[in-house]
Amino acid sequence: MNKNVQTLRWLLLAGSIYFFLVAIFHMIGIKIPLIFIYYNVPSNIYQDRIISFLAFGWSVFLFTAFLNPIKNRMLIQAILIAGTGAIIGLGIINMCTDFESFSNAINPTIFRLETLGLAVYLILLALFYNKSKNQLR
Numbered sequence: 001m002n003k004n005v006q007t008l009r010w011l012l013l014a015g016s017i018y019f020f021l022v023a024i025f026h027m028i029g030i031k032i033p034l035i036f037i038y039y040n041v042p043s044n045i046y047q048d049r050i051i052s053f054l055a056f057g058w059s060v061f062l063f064t065a066f067l068n069p070i071k072n073r074m075l076i077q078a079i080l081i082a083g084t085g086a087i088i089g090l091g092i093i094n095m096c097t098d099f100e101s102f103s104n105a106i107n108p109t110i111f112r113l114e115t116l117g118l119a120v121y122l123i124l125l126a127l128f129y130n131k132s133k134n135q136l137r
Helices: 003-028 045-066 073-096 108-131
Strands: none
Touching: 003 045, 003 108, 045 073, 073 108
């Protein structure tokens, strides 16, 4: 397995672990920055639990792709498409939500930086997917 495929695998595993942590912390309601993007915005437990099981799904999909990226290249493509939609959605939330109406202590710049971090991850995933294309056929 070449270096690009190996890097792709590590990125997929890292994403799987990240979303597994998101699932756990949303399920138990512990708000930690980076794991909870909107960590200091009020939320209801049912919202956090919905996010939890959806994040668990992301974790499973990323882990499945990690196990065999050659066999699961279409899954990686789906992850990239869905991830792009998620980043766009977070961007819309960040631009259109009046977070200060919840509290003056909320600084939306942090949410934008966290979204940027996820976008960088997705870009790296796409980059190494494209670099690995010849190996993934």
